[in-house]
Amino acid sequence: MAVLAPEIRSAAPRWLVRHETLLAGILAVALAILCVFNENFLTVDNLLNQGRLMTEVGLLALPMTFIIITGGIDLSVGSIVGLCAIILGYSWKNLGFPLPLAIVFAIGVGGVAGFVNGLMITRVRVPPLIMTIATLALYRGLAEGISQARSVRNYPEWFFFTGQGEWLGVPVQLWILLAGIVAAGIVLDRTTFGRTLYAIGNNETAARFSGLPVDRVKLIVYTLSGLAAGVSAWVLVSRVTTTRSDMGTGYELDVIAAVVLGGTSIFGGVGTIWGTVIGLVMIQLLKNGLALTGVKGDATIIVIGAVLIASTLIASSLHGRREVAS
Amino acid sequence: MKTAALLILGAAMASGSAFAADKWDGADDLPTNPLSCDASPPAAAAAKPYDGGKVTGAADKAGKPITLVDVPKLIGIGYFNATTKGMQEAAKEIGNVKVTTDGPTEAKIDEQIKFIDNTITRGVDGVLFAANDPVAIAPVLKKALSKGIHVVGYDANAQPDAREWFVNQAEFNGIAKAMIDAMAKEAGEDKGFAIVTSTFTTPNQARWIAEMSVYAAKCHPKLKWLETVEAQEDNVLSFNQATTLINKHGDRLAGLFGMTSVATPASAEAVTKAGLCGKVAVVGLATPNAMKPYVNAGCVKSVVLWNPVDLGYAATYVMRAVVDGKLKPGATSVEAGKLGKLNVINGSEILLGSPFIFTKDNIKDFDF
Numbered sequence: 001m002a003v004l005a006p007e008i009r010s011a012a013p014r015w016l017v018r019h020e021t022l023l024a025g026i027l028a029v030a031l032a033i034l035c036v037f038n039e040n041f042l043t044v045d046n047l048l049n050q051g052r053l054m055t056e057v058g059l060l061a062l063p064m065t066f067i068i069i070t071g072g073i074d075l076s077v078g079s080i081v082g083l084c085a086i087i088l089g090y091s092w093k094n095l096g097f098p099l100p101l102a103i104v105f106a107i108g109v110g111g112v113a114g115f116v117n118g119l120m121i122t123r124v125r126v127p128p129l130i131m132t133i134a135t136l137a138l139y140r141g142l143a144e145g146i147s148q149a150r151s152v153r154n155y156p157e158w159f160f161f162t163g164q165g166e167w168l169g170v171p172v173q174l175w176i177l178l179a180g181i182v183a184a185g186i187v188l189d190r191t192t193f194g195r196t197l198y199a200i201g202n203n204e205t206a207a208r209f210s211g212l213p214v215d216r217v218k219l220i221v222y223t224l225s226g227l228a229a230g231v232s233a234w235v236l237v238s239r240v241t242t243t244r245s246d247m248g249t250g251y252e253l254d255v256i257a258a259v260v261l262g263g264t265s266i267f268g269g270v271g272t273i274w275g276t277v278i279g280l281v282m283i284q285l286l287k288n289g290l291a292l293t294g295v296k297g298d299a300t301i302i303v304i305g306a307v308l309i310a311s312t313l314i315a316s317s318l319h320g321r322r323e324v325a326s
Numbered sequence: 327m328k329t330a331a332l333l334i335l336g337a338a339m340a341s342g343s344a345f346a347a348d349k350w351d352g353a354d355d356l357p358t359n360p361l362s363c364d365a366s367p368p369a370a371a372a373a374k375p376y377d378g379g380k381v382t383g384a385a386d387k388a389g390k391p392i393t394l395v396d397v398p399k400l401i402g403i404g405y406f407n408a409t410t411k412g413m414q415e416a417a418k419e420i421g422n423v424k425v426t427t428d429g430p431t432e433a434k435i436d437e438q439i440k441f442i443d444n445t446i447t448r449g450v451d452g453v454l455f456a457a458n459d460p461v462a463i464a465p466v467l468k469k470a471l472s473k474g475i476h477v478v479g480y481d482a483n484a485q486p487d488a489r490e491w492f493v494n495q496a497e498f499n500g501i502a503k504a505m506i507d508a509m510a511k512e513a514g515e516d517k518g519f520a521i522v523t524s525t526f527t528t529p530n531q532a533r534w535i536a537e538m539s540v541y542a543a544k545c546h547p548k549l550k551w552l553e554t555v556e557a558q559e560d561n562v563l564s565f566n567q568a569t570t571l572i573n574k575h576g577d578r579l580a581g582l583f584g585m586t587s588v589a590t591p592a593s594a595e596a597v598t599k600a601g602l603c604g605k606v607a608v609v610g611l612a613t614p615n616a617m618k619p620y621v622n623a624g625c626v627k628s629v630v631l632w633n634p635v636d637l638g639y640a641a642t643y644v645m646r647a648v649v650d651g652k653l654k655p656g657a658t659s660v661e662a663g664k665l666g667k668l669n670v671i672n673g674s675e676i677l678l679g680s681p682f683i684f685t686k687d688n689i690k691d692f693d694f
Contacts (some may be wrong), residue, residue, distance in 0.1 A: 038448075046447045053440055144526075150355065151527055153461045164465065240436055242462035244527045249434065291444040296428050297401060 019263030020275040026311050027282045034289030041289050048171055052163075052239070054284040055173040056081070056248075058277075059232040060255045062184040063225040065276045068259055069188075070200040070218060071268025072128035074225045076117060077255060079139035081248030084110040084233035086143040089152025089243030099159060107230030113139055114226020118219040136252070143245045152243040163238025173235045180228070185273040193217065201268025258283055261308055282311075352526045352554040353536035360537065361503045363545035376655035378674030379467075379487045383474040385451070388650045392451035394425040394642070397441050399456050399482065400433040403559060404613045405587040405634055406456070408694040409481065412638030413454070419663055420646055425454070433524070433559050435459045442466045446473055452645045455489070456481035460529050464488035476648050480641035481634075482530050483675075490648055491674055493641045495632040496681040498530075502537035503545075504681045505609055508628045509581050510546040512607035517580030518550035520571045522564055522589040525556050531585045534611075538583075552579060557589050564592030572600050584610030590629065594620040614684050614692040621689050629684040635694050640665055640678055 035042045060077045067074050088106035091097040097105060117135055120126045126134075165172045188194040196217050199207040208214050229248075237243050262279030264271025286307060290300045396413055398406040410427040417423040428445075430437035435458040443466055445453055453470050457463040460483055467477050467488040480493040509519055523531045535554065542549050552575055557564040568582060568589075582597065584590025590610030594617065597606045603625040612629050620626040643662040647653035653660045659667045660676060671677045684692065 040447050040449065043447075049443065049447065053443070151459065151461070160465075236436070240439065240462045241465055242435075242459055244435065244459060244462070246434070246525060246527060247436070250432075287440075288444060291428075291441065292448050294426070294448075297441065298431055301431065 020272060020278055022314065023261070023263065023275065023278050023282065023311060026314065027278060027285075030282070030286060030307070031289070034285070034293060038289065038292045041292050046288070046292075048169075048174070050284050050288050051174040051177070052171040053288075054280060055171075055177045056232045056236045056239075057251055057254045057258065057284075058177045058280050059180055059228045059235070060225070060251060061258045061276050061280055062180050062273065063221060063228045064255050064259050065184070065262070065264055065271055065273055066188065066197055066221040067128075067225060068256075068264045068266060069197045069268060069271045070221060071204065072121065072218065072221075073132060073256070073266075074114075074117065074128065074222060075132040075252045076113070076135040076139055077225060077229050078248040078251035079136045079143065080110050080113045080226055080229035081233045081236065081251055082143040082245055083113060083139045083146075084230040085237050085243045085247045086147045086152075086245055088233060088237055090146055092155075093152050099156065103234050106233060107227060110230025110233065111223050111227040114223040114229070115219065117226070118222030121222065122215040122218050140245075140249075147243070147245040153241070155237075155241065160238055160241060163235055163240070173239070176231070176235065181273060181277055188273050193220075197221070198269055201265075201270070203269075254283070257308065261311065283308075352521065352523050352532060352556075353539055354529070354532035356533065356536065358537050358540040359499050360541040360544050361499050374673035376673050377486045378490045378492075378655065379471050379477070381471045381474060381476055381490060383472075384476060384649075385474060387451055389422070391422040391424070392646070392649055394423060394452045394454060394645060395445045395448075395450050396425055396427040396454040396638075396641075397429045397438060397445065397456075398427065399429065399438065399458050400431060400559060401427065401429045402431055403588060404616055404694075408613060408634035409456075409638030409641075411694065412635035412640075413642045415635070416639040416642035416646075416663060420642070423642060423646055425642060433458050433528070435462045439463060439466045442470065446470050446475060450475060451649060452476040452478065454641050454645060455479050455484070457484045457529065458482070459527065460484045476645060478641055478645045478648060480637055482528075486674055491644055491653065491676060493637060493644055493668075493678060494671070494675045495634075495637050495678045497671075497677070498533045498537045499541065501534050501611070501630060501681050502541045504630045504683060505534070505583060505611075506538050506542045506546055506549070508609045508630065508683070509583065509607060510549060512609065512627055513581035515546055516548040516550075518552045518575065518578045519581035519583060520552045520575065520579060521554040521583040521585060522557050522567050522571070522593050523554055523585040524559050524589070526554075534585060550578070557586075557592070559586055559588045561588055561592055564589040565596050568593040568596035569600065572596060572602065572606065579606060581607040581609065584608065584612060586610075587612045587616065587631075591616040591620065594626050598623070598625050613694055614689045615694060617684065618689055621684065621686050624686070627685065629689070630681050631684065632678055632682055633692075633694070636665060637678055639663065640668060640676065644668075644676055 040046060064074060084106040087109045088102050091105050092099050092102035117131055120131045121128050162172050167175055196212050199212055200214055204214060236247060258280040259276050260266055262275030264275060286304055287300060290303055413425045417425045429441055438458050442453060446469060453475055464485045467484055470477050477489040478491050479489045483492045513519060555567045557567040572579060582593045584593045590612035594608045597603060597608055608626045609628055611631050617626060617629045640662045644653060644660055647660050658670050662668050668676050
């Protein structure tokens with residue numbers, strides 16, 4: 001887990017009881033067990049392929065970490081993915097946009113969708129949960145309405161590079177995800193913007209009195225979430241080769257599960273990008289490992305649920321004091 | 327600022343409803359081929375050359391034990407339980423075939439792709455599939471073919487070059503004719519009807535609806551097409567959608583089509599609950615066990631389907647024949663155990679037979 005290195009160095013005495021470290025330990029144990037049961041699991045091919053499958057949810061999990069750290073939530077991301085996918089296909093096929101422009105336009109629409117969420121949350125003071133439940137339905141409805149239930153197909157060959165191609169032997173979308181992880185990690189750890197997120201999550205009123213631009217920061221994170229959903233939609237359409245209005249359904253739950261499993265508190269103020277990455281990898285590899293070992297789909301969901309509860313219990317009982325203190 | 331935000335939201339909603347106001351019938355854009363209005367058999371189509379895909383580097387397992395994985399659209403519904411049952415029957419009969427069924431719990435295309443992808447990594451001799459989307463599933467099936475895994479589809483097709491063979495339960499225009507004829511007979515030639523389907527993007531349902539609309543226009547032009555609604559493959563949602571249709575259209579609604587094995591019994595239940603048995607006809611695709619109560623109560627007169635147990639059974643036999651090299655491009659028929667000889671149509675499809683109509687007289691003889 002190279003991504004953990006700076007974390008470990010900077011917080012040497014406390015790092016052992018950090019949620020992220022514990023989780024990494026649990027992950028290592030789980031992987032070791034799965035590895036014993038299946039020789040196809042720990043192969044470079046399989047792991048890179050899992051990275052491919054993980055990217056769409058992973059891209060959404062980064063801004064979701066920001067949002068949950070501020071004490072908010074974005075339930076509409078899956079619907080924004082669907083809307084952006086449809087916009088991409090529709091603007092190319094029906095409005096005659098050149099495909100590169102259609103991609104940019106779709107990501108832009110994602111940004112606007114996120115911006116609308118942020119605007120209503122900060123200006124009209126609609127609670128994020130309610131606002132994004134509303135747009136969960138609204139954006140999905142728009143996607144279905146615009147698409148008229150027609151799938152968009154027959155994209156040109158070059159378009160599939162993002163979702164199916166490789167660069168230096170690593171799937172292209174994994175590079176995009178890695179870049180996103182590094183950028184999000186730096187922003188959260190090393191910038192004023194990142195510290196403002198924690199401040200808002202810990203005590204929004206205090207943050208306002210300290211003169212922090214609370215509303216602007218929130219507006220930015222919800223917009224980022226929309227933009228990430230746009231990129232995610234692009235990668236997804238390129239991987240699956242077909243645009244359908246039901247794309248991304250249910251993604252919000254996968255994303256939130258990864259973020260929360262990664263140690264970000266749903267009450268805000270606590271969380272790291274590294275934790276989210278471990279949570280993401282853990283869920284993806286568990287699903288994959290169980291499938292390869294021959295565990296059936298419905299049983300896999302039960303096992304994943306049990307592991308989520310167990311790792312949260314273990315982690316919170318081992319550093320119970322911190323939980324109580326916050 | 328508040329006003330601006332509300333304006334944006336209002337505009338977004340208005341544009342959404344403007345789109346929704348267009349005709350939205352759930353059909354696809356592919357060419358249709360309606361059958362003739364009377365019962366005469368369809369003109370034989372010109373034989374097409376083999377258009378299926380090619381497996382590369384498959385191990386020679388002729389006559390040897392093989393392991394298959396079956397990835398249906400979703401697991402946990404009666405219909406795919408029945409196909410699974412048929413596969414197990416065939417595997418037992420053949421003796422050297424092992425088949426396991428595993429798939430997503432919701433009919434979602436990217437979930438299904440993940441299952442097939444993992445199956446490829448795990449290494450099997452063959453994949454049986456029922457596609458949630460014919461194009462989206464193609465790349466992962468082609469990947470399987472390129473890794474020496476045989477691919478045979480059933481129930482819902484993929485692009486032909488992404489699989490070797492497809493076992494077709496019944497031709498789309500045949501189903502469409504059976505459905506529309508039954509509706510015209512039960513509801514009346516000049517009455518209104520509505521459709522409860524799974525989703526507008528589900529290939530089979532979209533294809534049936536497309537064929538139904540051209541067949542109805544050609545042979546029963548006075549039937550009034552009120553509305554098509556989506557209900558996923560969800561029991562409660564199907565019931566709610568059917569109830570909404572009944573309340574919304576009132577007397578104008580004389581018939582409901584259920585396009586899935588979930589929507590049809592739910593529609594029949596909605597009609598029963600509304601006390602409209604005999605006034606609103608229910609015609610649809612469904613498994614007999616789910617429909618027995620409504621058929622026996624006289625609320626539903628005809629249920630259209632093929633035998634899904636036979637479908638799974640045939641798919642397994644076809645896969646065995648492919649692995650054994652007995653079913654090669656250019657073949658015109660294949661032996662499928664108790665089903666006898668099945669014919670090859672459309673280049674690389676194997677036809678199970680004509681659609682079957684369950685009525686009060688024969689439904690008791692079926693148990694699936």
